Every structure is written in C-alpha cells, then in structure tokens.
Amino acid sequence: MLHCRHPLADKASFGFIRERFQNCEYAKTKLLQTEGHGWGLLADEDIKAGQFIIEYCGEVISLEEAKHRSQSYEAQGLKDAYIISLNSNYFIDATKRGSLARFINHSCLPNCETRKWTVLGETRVGIFAKVDISSGTELSYNYNFEWYGGATVCCLCRAANCCLFLAAKSQGFQEYNRVWEEGDDRVEKVPLYDSAKDEPFSRIPETISPFKFDSLDGLATDYSHKMEVGDVLEWKLDSSNTVMPHNSAQVDGMTMNTEKVEVLESGKSKEQDMQQAVYQMSAVLSGLRIDSASRNFDVGSGSSSKKKSDRLSKQKKSSTGGKQSNTKNIADLFQSKEEAQEDVGSSSSSKKKSERLPKQKKRSSGGKQSNTKNIADLFPSKEAQKEVHKYEEIKNQAAANLRSVYDEIRPAIKTHGRDSQDCVPPSVETKWVGAHCAKYKADLNFSVSVIKNFLDIAQKGGSGPKASGSGLSLKE
Numbered sequence: 198m199l200h201c202r203h204p205l206a207d208k209a210s211f212g213f214i215r216e217r218f219q220n221c222e223y224a225k226t227k228l229l230q231t232e233g234h235g236w237g238l239l240a241d242e243d244i245k246a247g248q249f250i251i252e253y254c255g256e257v258i259s260l261e262e263a264k265h266r267s268q269s270y271e272a273q274g275l276k277d278a279y280i281i282s283l284n285s286n287y288f289i290d291a292t293k294r295g296s297l298a299r300f301i302n303h304s305c306l307p308n309c310e311t312r313k314w315t316v317l318g319e320t321r322v323g324i325f326a327k328v329d330i331s332s333g334t335e336l337s338y339n340y341n342f343e344w345y346g347g348a349t350v351c352c353l354c355r356a357a358n359c360c361l362f363l364a365a366k367s368q369g370f371q372e373y374n375r376v377w378e379e380g381d382d383r384v385e386k387v388p389l390y391d392s393a394k395d396e397p398f399s400r401i402p403e404t405i406s407p408f409k410f411d412s413l414d415g416l417a418t419d420y421s422h423k424m425e426v427g428d429v430l431e432w433k434l435d436s437s438n439t440v441m442p443h444n445s446a447q448v449d450g451m452t453m454n455t456e457k458v459e460v461l462e463s464g465k466s467k468e469q470d471m472q473q474a475v476y477q478m479s480a481v482l483s484g485l486r487i488d489s490a491s492r493n494f495d496v497g498s499g500s501s502s503k504k505k506s507d508r509l510s511k512q513k514k515s516s517t518g519g520k521q522s523n524t525k526n527i528a529d530l531f532q533s534k535e536e537a538q539e540d541v542g543s544s545s546s547s548k549k550k551s552e553r554l555p556k557q558k559k560r561s562s563g564g565k566q567s568n569t570k571n572i573a574d575l576f577p578s579k580e581a582q583k584e585v586h587k588y589e590e591i592k593n594q595a596a597a598n599l600r601s602v603y604d605e606i607r608p609a610i611k612t613h614g615r616d617s618q619d620c621v622p623p624s625v626e627t628k629w630v631g632a633h634c635a636k637y638k639a640d641l642n643f644s645v646s647v648i649k650n651f652l653d654i655a656q657k658g659g660s661g662p663k664a665s666g667s668g669l670s671l672k673e
C-alpha cells in the first residue's frame with residue numbers, strides 16, 4: 198500500500214506550528230452564511246496542504262461536564278453542536294466562546310482535518326489543510342468525533358461519499374486523533390497517514406460550496422440566528438481573538454471590540470462553480486465510498502450500550518416531512534451567463550445583491566428549484582443525457598427511500614441506541630438492509646453510467662467534457 202508522508206511529520210515544522218498556536222497566527226478566513234447549515238468558514242487566502250489554519254478554541258471541560266452540557270444545550274433547543282473531544286477525558290466546548298474554527302462545517306469529503314498538538318505541555322486542537330485550498334473555498338473537516346449534543350442532523354455536504362447523517366462516528370477518528378508533540382520521537386513510529394487512500398482525487402482543487410436543498414428543507418436544522426445572505430453580521434472579538442456568537446451569553450467583564458464581517462454568497466464565480474463541478478464529478482468517478490455509509494447505518498453492528506441509548510434517546514427527531522430527497526443533484530453548479538442575467542432581472546432584491554447572488558436569487562425567487570439541469574447536461578449527446586439522468590433519478594429515489602426507512606427505525610434507535618439490532622423487528626431490519634443495497638446499487642449504476650459516457654466522449658474525441666491540467670473541464 199502506498200503511504201504518503203504527511204507534511205506534519207516533518208520535524209522541522211514543529212517549532213513553526215507551535216509558534217503559530219501560541220501567537221494565534223491563523224490563516225485568513227471569513228464567515229459565510231450557508232443555505233441549510235448555518236454559518237460556515239471560508240478560506241480568505243490560498244492555503245497550502247498541511248498548513249495550520251486555525252486552532253479550535255473553547256472551554257476545556259471534563260467528560261462528565263461535556264455530557265451534562267450537551268443535554269442542557271439540547272434542552273435549550275440548540276441544534277448546533279460545538280463540543281469536540283480533546284482526549285478521552287477532556288472536551289473542548291466552543292458553544293459560548295471559541296475561535297472562528299467553531300464555524301467550520303462537516304464534510305464527508307473534507308479539505309481539512311483536526312490534529313492534536315502538545316504545545317508547552319498542553320494538548321491543543323488545530324485545523325490543518327489536507328489539500329491545497331484556494332481562497333474563497335469553504336473549509337470543512339470530517340467531524341468523526343463522538344457526538345455530544347445536537348439533534349441527529351442530515352448531512353448537507355453533498356460529497357459523493359456522503360454518510361447522509363452527522364453524528365456517525367467513523368473509524369477514521371482514531372487515526373486522526375493522535376497527539377503531536379514538539380520534537381516527539383513517536384512521530385517516527387506513528388503509521389503515516391495515507392491520504393491517497395482516502396482521497397484519490399485530492400490533487401484536484403477542492404471547492405465546497407453550500408447548497409440549498411429544497412427537498413431537504415424539513416430535515417435541516419433550524420437556525421435561530423439565520424440571516425439573509427448579503428447581510429452584514431456583527432461579531433464581537435475579545436482580546437484573546439475569540440468570538441462571541443450573537444446568540445450566546447456574554448461573559449462578564451470582558452472587553453469587546455466589534456468587527457464587521459460581510460456575509461458572503463455561497464457560490465463563487467462561475468469558474469469556481471465549474472471547479473466544484475469538476476471536483477464533484479471526479480468524486481463520482483472515483484467510486485463512492487459506500488463502505489463508510491454502510492458502517493454508519495448498519496443496524497446490526499452490536500448490542501446496545503446503555504450509555505449510547507441514553508445519549509441517543511435524547512436526540513431530537515428531525516422531521517423528514519415526507520419530502521423527496523435529492524441530495525446529489527449537481528445541477529446547481531452549472532449556469533449559463535444568460536441564466537444568471539435572467540435571474541438578476543427576475544429578482545426583486547437590490548441590484549447590488551442580485552449581481553452578487555445570481556444563483557441565490559433564482560432559488561429564492563423561484564420557490565422550488567427546477568430540476569432541469571443536472572450532471573446529465575454535461576454530456577453533449579441527448580442519449581447520454583437521458584441515460585445519466587435516468588440513473589441519477591433512481592439514485593435520488595433510493596436515497597429518499599433509505600431516509601424514509603430510517604424514519605421507521607428511528608423510534609427503536611431513540612429507545613435502544615443506534616447499534617441495537619435486537620430491538621428492530623426483523624421485517625424492518627430486512628427492509629433497512631434492502632434499502633441500503635438498493636442505494637448502493639443505484640449509486641454504482643449512476644457512476645458506471647457517468648464513466649461509460651465519459652469514456653464514449655473520450656474515445657470519440659468529440660465535444661463536451663474534456664481533459665485539462667486539473668482534471669476535467671467543461672466546454673462552454
């Protein structure tokens with residue numbers, strides 16, 4: 198197996214990173230208001246793979262306190278979870294106070310990762326770039342931690358390998374969760390992280406934009422602090438460079454400076470949208486990591502533990518509202534200039550906003566988003582379009598079906614814990630496994646269809662998607 202030496206394993210960089218932790222020297226980032234999952238954090242400069250971006254700051258609390266707080270936050274109706282593990286005994290709670298890292302959203306195909314560092318005897322959590330990240334790209338990491346608090350949330354990351362729900366603890370966490378120390382000899386002994394294994398297309402620039410999920414509206418978390426895109430948000434910065442969210446309690450006696458941060462539109466330039474499309478397409482072509490989804494949703498993976506049951510029984514049910522899921526529609530990524538102009542014309546909002554938010558306006562003004570454009574439209578031939586479209590529909594339907602089966606077993610999960618097999622009637626379990634298989638099959642068929650049609654184009658050397666330096670690019 199190919200093992201890539203992780204950039205952080207280079208001892209020479211230890212001192213440098215330690216200093217950055219100590220001096221709060223972070224990469225330039227900006228807040229953005231996503232559609233569907235609250236705030237997110239964008240790179241505001243180009244960031245190199247392996248670069249330390251920002252520390253995950255917050256209150257360090259014990260395991261017991263973490264449990265207590267998460268229950269209390271949930272009782273208060275806080276849907277977003279900000280508690281991450283520092284080690285098995287301690288946690289960082291960034292709910293009320295924390296650095297901007299608290300706004301980094303989860304992705305199943307992340308461009309960042311968390312790494313633990315021991316800086317002057319203290320364990321600290323840093324967010325590091327996994328790949329080169331261009332300015333304007335949303336930062337994300339795979340949460341992968343034991344989830345404390347927060348409702349079960351449908352994942353909106355739209356990665357091809359998406360696990361569909363947050364709060365799914367994956368094996369990866371153990372691997373990422375190493376403590377690094379300055380000059381630490383153990384570094385040499387730690388098995389090196391094989392990034393190629395996880396991300397076969399990691400060299401393709403990753404741009405993850407937030408998307409609107411019309412069909413998932415009922416599933417998404419509620420955000421009490423929702424603002425209009427384009428609004429200006431006021432953040433209070435204290436002297437230690439931490440932020441206080443406007444919906445959190447203010448700490449007494451703290452000197453606050455106020456800084457204005459412009460809320461950005463989710464999609465970037467058309468070029469970046471294209472880049473996103475290429476990335477998504479590449480992820481599709483790379484093959485779906487269906488094994489991870491399987492791991493997270495298998496009902497029969499062991500007996501229920503009381504601990505888990507207790508925790509899970511407190512999770513709030515998120516309503517599906519019977520809406521059809523359309524989780525992987527890449528249609529939004531492709532929009533001609535004409536359409537963009539049309540959007541601006543049809544928008545009732547200010548011209549300035551419209552210019553900045555052509556896609557946004559289309560969605561909000563037009564109610565339900567039309568589903569006429571999708572990945573199929575990338576193909577020049579009508580036949581290919583028809584075929585890919587057909588498989589995408591089947592795939593979406595299978596995902597919707599899986600969600601609705603999940604709703605059926607949710608009461609059992611709430612009562613007995615997510616890993617309990619015994620409590621689910623065999624008929625439901627069979628249905629669950631069946632829905633999984635159907636989804637895998639549909640995912641696979643869709644990927645095969647995309648690959649097949651790409652290969653057709655490549656063989657014919659015709660118009661349509663064509664190879665370029667960074668992967669695939671699309672013809673105007």
Ligand SMILES: C[S@@+](CC[C@H](N)C(=O)[O-])C[C@H]1O[C@@H](n2cnc3c(N)ncnc32)[C@H](O)[C@@H]1O
Binds near residue numbers: 277
């Ligand atoms: C650490 S916060 C991230 C910042 C958060 N979006 C905010 O507005 O403050 C984690 C919460 O964000 C939401 N979230 C993060 N990533 C998500 C994703 N991929 N899909 C859906 N919700 C997500 C979930 O509600 C989660 O509990």
